[in-house]
Amino acid sequence: MTSIAKPPVRHPSSRTNGLGLTLRDYEGAMSTLCAGCGHDSVTAAVVQAGWELELEPHRIGKMSGIGCSSKTTAYFMKQSHGFNSVHGRMPSVTSGAAAANRSLTYIGVSGDGDSLSIGLGQLSHAIRRNVNMLYLLENNGVYGLTKGQFSASADVGSKSKKGEANEQTPIDPVLLALTLGATFVARSFSGDKKQLVPIIKAGIAHKGFAIIDIISPCVSFNDHEGSTKSYAFTREHEVEAVHTDFVPLQREITVPETDEEVRTVTLHDGGMVRLRATASDYNPTNRESAYAHVRACQTRGEIATGLLFVDENGRDMHDYLRTPATPLVDLPFESLCPGKAALDSLMERYR
Amino acid sequence: MNGVNDFSFKIGTVNGTGSASANGLLMQAIFRMGIPVTGKNIFPSNIQGLPTWYEIRVSKDGYTARPSEVDLVVALNPSTYAKDVATVRPGGFLLYDSSWPLDPDLVREGITIMGIPFGRICVENFQGDRDRTLLRNIVYAGSLAALLNIDMDVVSGMLSEKYGKKPKLLESNHKAIQLGYEYAKANFQCPLPFHLEKMDATSDSILIDGNTACALGAVFAGATVGAWYPITPATALMEQFKAFCEKYRVDKATGEHKFAILQAEDELAAAGIIIGAGWAGARAFTNTSGPGISLMQEFIGLAYYTDIPAVFFDIQRCGPATGMPTRTQQADLLSLAYASHGDTKHLVLFPANPGEAFELAVQSFDLSERFQTPVFVATDLDIGMNDWMVKRLSWDDSYRPDRGKVLHKEDLDKIQKFSRYLDVDGDGIAARTLPGVGGKGAYFVRGSGHDKHAAYTEDSDAYQELVDRLKRKFEHAATVMPKPVFTLQPGAEVGLVTIGGCDAAVREAADRLRDQGVTVDVMRIRAFPFGSEVREFFDAHDRNFVIEQNRDAQLRALLAVELGIPRDSMTSILDYGGMPLTAKVVVDGVLRHLAQVPA
Numbered sequence: 001m002t003s004i005a006k007p008p009v010r011h012p013s014s015r016t017n018g019l020g021l022t023l024r025d026y027e028g029a030m031s032t033l034c035a036g037c038g039h040d041s042v043t044a045a046v047v048q049a050g051w052e053l054e055l056e057p058h059r060i061g062k063m064s065g066i067g068c069s070s071k072t073t074a075y076f077m078k079q080s081h082g083f084n085s086v087h088g089r090m091p092s093v094t095s096g097a098a099a100a101n102r103s104l105t106y107i108g109v110s111g112d113g114d115s116l117s118i119g120l121g122q123l124s125h126a127i128r129r130n131v132n133m134l135y136l137l138e139n140n141g142v143y144g145l146t147k148g149q150f151s152a153s154a155d156v157g158s159k160s161k162k163g164e165a166n167e168q169t170p171i172d173p174v175l176l177a178l179t180l181g182a183t184f185v186a187r188s189f190s191g192d193k194k195q196l197v198p199i200i201k202a203g204i205a206h207k208g209f210a211i212i213d214i215i216s217p218c219v220s221f222n223d224h225e226g227s228t229k230s231y232a233f234t235r236e237h238e239v240e241a242v243h244t245d246f247v248p249l250q251r252e253i254t255v256p257e258t259d260e261e262v263r264t265v266t267l268h269d270g271g272m273v274r275l276r277a278t279a280s281d282y283n284p285t286n287r288e289s290a291y292a293h294v295r296a297c298q299t300r301g302e303i304a305t306g307l308l309f310v311d312e313n314g315r316d317m318h319d320y321l322r323t324p325a326t327p328l329v330d331l332p333f334e335s336l337c338p339g340k341a342a343l344d345s346l347m348e349r350y351r
Numbered sequence: 352m353n354g355v356n357d358f359s360f361k362i363g364t365v366n367g368t369g370s371a372s373a374n375g376l377l378m379q380a381i382f383r384m385g386i387p388v389t390g391k392n393i394f395p396s397n398i399q400g401l402p403t404w405y406e407i408r409v410s411k412d413g414y415t416a417r418p419s420e421v422d423l424v425v426a427l428n429p430s431t432y433a434k435d436v437a438t439v440r441p442g443g444f445l446l447y448d449s450s451w452p453l454d455p456d457l458v459r460e461g462i463t464i465m466g467i468p469f470g471r472i473c474v475e476n477f478q479g480d481r482d483r484t485l486l487r488n489i490v491y492a493g494s495l496a497a498l499l500n501i502d503m504d505v506v507s508g509m510l511s512e513k514y515g516k517k518p519k520l521l522e523s524n525h526k527a528i529q530l531g532y533e534y535a536k537a538n539f540q541c542p543l544p545f546h547l548e549k550m551d552a553t554s555d556s557i558l559i560d561g562n563t564a565c566a567l568g569a570v571f572a573g574a575t576v577g578a579w580y581p582i583t584p585a586t587a588l589m590e591q592f593k594a595f596c597e598k599y600r601v602d603k604a605t606g607e608h609k610f611a612i613l614q615a616e617d618e619l620a621a622a623g624i625i626i627g628a629g630w631a632g633a634r635a636f637t638n639t640s641g642p643g644i645s646l647m648q649e650f651i652g653l654a655y656y657t658d659i660p661a662v663f664f665d666i667q668r669c670g671p672a673t674g675m676p677t678r679t680q681q682a683d684l685l686s687l688a689y690a691s692h693g694d695t696k697h698l699v700l701f702p703a704n705p706g707e708a709f710e711l712a713v714q715s716f717d718l719s720e721r722f723q724t725p726v727f728v729a730t731d732l733d734i735g736m737n738d739w740m741v742k743r744l745s746w747d748d749s750y751r752p753d754r755g756k757v758l759h760k761e762d763l764d765k766i767q768k769f770s771r772y773l774d775v776d777g778d779g780i781a782a783r784t785l786p787g788v789g790g791k792g793a794y795f796v797r798g799s800g801h802d803k804h805a806a807y808t809e810d811s812d813a814y815q816e817l818v819d820r821l822k823r824k825f826e827h828a829a830t831v832m833p834k835p836v837f838t839l840q841p842g843a844e845v846g847l848v849t850i851g852g853c854d855a856a857v858r859e860a861a862d863r864l865r866d867q868g869v870t871v872d873v874m875r876i877r878a879f880p881f882g883s884e885v886r887e888f889f890d891a892h893d894r895n896f897v898i899e900q901n902r903d904a905q906l907r908a909l910l911a912v913e914l915g916i917p918r919d920s921m922t923s924i925l926d927y928g929g930m931p932l933t934a935k936v937v938v939d940g941v942l943r944h945l946a947q948v949p950a
């Protein structure tokens with residue numbers, strides 16, 4: 001059951017954000033995922049990010065496909081409008097919702113099966129359309145919900161629980177997104193909340209399609225030795241390209257004392273991401289070098305993490321569509337229907 | 352047939368040679384002479400080189416079905432000469448391009464064969480291959496003007512309207528039309544025994560195709576989101592929607608668009624987009640044809656099960672598989688009525704012509720929002736792509752969209768708790784909220800088992816309660832769907848039941864049958880689910896025929912399953928070769944079957 005309500009008790013000392021909401025207000029129903037599933041940690045990071053960003057929960061559309069990962073939209077922000085669509089097709093549903101009502105914040109959650117097999121086409125085209133949304137790809141290298149088949153992100157040689165080795169080349173969502181022109185590309189690890197939370201916040205504030213590939217181990221089917229999407233493997237092989245801080249517009253912006261070089265990217269809404277390169281020459285605003293870096297890490301058997309690429313100058317779907325700032329759903333009918341006089345005069349064209 | 356203002360002719364050409372504009376010119380000129388006329392384009396699924404025909408029917412009585420015989424064939428495609436010669440009715444005429452001699456084998460007794468050297472005329476009078484090819488069409492239009500007595504002033508006026516801003520084109524077109532006209536005048540007895548004379552029967556009408564009419568319906572109904580993937584014969588619908596939106600919905604000062612058209616990567620995405628937009632509160636639609644409907648099935652089931660409005664225009668073509676993309680059929684009836692896996696039933700509208708397509712397109716959005724469910728508008732290639740003469744479309748400015756039961760913030764403030772799928776009124780329709788309205792109105796859409804509070808469940812009773820509500824909603828819809836159109840004759844014992852684009856042929860057939868002493872009543876069904884009057888019509892007639900354009904008698908199957916009408920009590924007349932229905936097929940079918948019935 002995915003909607004066991006959590007008891008509504010609030011700890012008297014819980015801190016509230018600017019909206020007067022506590023962290024608990026950003027939680028959802030009780031998770032029914034396996035204890036220890038990486039997806040629950042991602043949920044916790046989303047809760048944290050939403051609370052810190054002071055998002056109004058009811059102004060959020062939580063979108064997903066089908067899979068264990070896709071279930072998690074029920075586990076955060078219970079006051080938000082949610083949509084579990086069909087397997088692999090969340091991007092189109094979100095595109096339509098965003099076209100109709102651009103004033104909401106769309107957070108999409110998907111799995112590697114959902115995104116890279118059945119939904120690869122839709123993911124690619126949402127990138128191409130540059131839909132304004134955050135796309136969390138909870139990547140565990142297996143199909144969790146259908147019990148452990150290899151997904152398209154399983155590395156060559158990685159083993160299934162039964163010991164069978166995967167022989168097919170994986171699809172790397174980060175390389176895919178960089179290739180297709182995504183304007184915000186990041187990778188993180190469900191076990192690294194410190195890194196994940198600011199990236200999620202930046203992704204939400206980004207104008208356009210923000211994808212975060214999150215290695216999120218499946219403890220039931222893919223957390224054993226031989227898996228390249230396990231906790232142990234990820235901890236050992238993670239290489240952070242940049243350290244990311246997120247500073248929302250509302251806050252006073254103070255740059256912490258540091259001797260490392262800090263690069264600041266101003267987001268569309270005026271907020272900022274501060275990126276401190278951990279590799280000395282890493283430039284997260286250059287698509288080619290970001291791509292090369294991810295490939296180089298891959299060759300070395302490492303997983304590149306952090307906000308790998310961001311471009312705040314891209315045109316998003318609404319720019320292409322030339323839609324007004326007022327959401328289409330709020331336009332009065334009178335301004336949409338040309339009316340009798342127009343139809344009567346139009347009829348002359350068909351004579 | 353075949354007298355003044357009552358005949359038909361067809362022109363056989365090669366696809367891609369530019370004959371469409373000449374054919375359109377002829378058709379429109381006849382219309383502007385005040386004479387009822389219809390044109391059917393019989394074209395191949397190919398861009399260039401294959402045979403194509405344009406059939407024009409002139410009918411002072413206003414019959415608009417495809418003609419069952421042709422009085423005159425203009426044969427301009429040597430590869431179809433044999434076929435074209437064969438289709439002329441006995442006593443009719445064949446006009447061919449005599450720049451090259453006609454094969455003596457093709458000469459047929461009992462018809463008049465006339466040669467005009469269209470090709471040679473063009474070579475002698477115009478420069479360049481392109482002009483010579485294009486203008487050949489205008490030359491034959493000129494010859495037809497002479498042979499059929501088309502008013503040359505009307506034609507000149509139309510050419511000026513079309514090429515007024517391009518003097519060179521205007522001049523060459525004028526010259527071409529004149530050359531054809533004069534050659535025919537000089538060489539043949541003009542006009543032919545069947546010909547045109549001015550009337551005043553079209554001032555109230557327009558010439559329009561169904562795709563354009565549906566697009567206009569979507570604009571006037573206030574649809575803001577359109578998503579689609581190109582497919583014949585549905586493509587023009589979105590193109591027209593775009594054109595109308597650009598005319599009426601672009602803010603001149605800011606350039607902002609009060610609409611969003613997304614060309615999706617495939618039909619799955621198109622369906623997903625309109626469902627997302629419908630959930631968010633927009634009036635959204637897609638246009639597709641059979642193959643697209645097949646791909647959309649999973650999403651259609653989701654929208655049905657989660658109570659989300661969305662409008663699907665299905666411009667049917669010949670299936671299955673790729674079938675014959677440029678031929679017409681009504682073979683998606685069952686796949687629309689029950690689209691998707693599991694127990695599903697959908698609302699489907701069946702316009703008979705572009706005029707009704709406009710009205711039902713508007714209604715489809717109202718029904719979809721009122722019942723919070725997918726609605727299909729099923730037309731076909733014939734309705735969608737051919738030019739029909741219909742009454743001028745009209746609009747009532749007092750129209751307001753029926754948004755159905757939507758709870759706004761003020762409504763939510765007044766209630767204790769919002770439950771998304773609670774059937775308060777007993778009509779199966781639960782109130783919905785739109786995303787963004789506030790925490791109290793927030794709920795979760797899921798295609799998995801859910802109860803009336805929208806919570807996940809695998810509980811048998813809760814599941815059944817929900818699907819029973821959907822059934823109740825469907826049954827309620829049956830009482831408000833557009834009623835059938837009846838054409839009744841006193842004392843008729845035979846009933847003809849039909850649907851969509853068969854209408855014109857069936858009504859004409861009813862008149863022909865009456866001339867032969869068989870009086871019939873006609874019921875044209877306009878919607879699924881069927882209302883109670885449908886059953887009553889069957890009960891009221893000793894003998895019922897169901898006329899439709901598919902192999903498997905899909906309408907009859909639906910009537911049998913949904914209304915329990917015994918299948919054997921309905922005689923099918925089926926026409927599924929891909930051409931628009933003719934009255935002759937109906938008349939012959941009815942008479943043949945009646946003759947078999949013991950008195």
Ligand SMILES: Cc1ncc(C[n+]2csc(CCOP(=O)(O)OP(=O)(O)O)c2C)c(N)n1
Nearest residue numbers: 067068069087111112113114142143144145
């Ligand atoms: C059309 C369709 N095919 C197959 C399925 C079965 N199915 C459900 S979830 C799933 C895989 C989910 O894998 P992933 O997206 O990686 O999510 P995870 O469960 O690993 O988080 C599959 C194949 C389905 N629901 N729909």
Ligand code: SF4
Nearest residue numbers: 034037068144218219
């Ligand atoms: S099966 Fe795997 S992915 Fe699914 S909940 Fe369990 S641990 Fe998570």
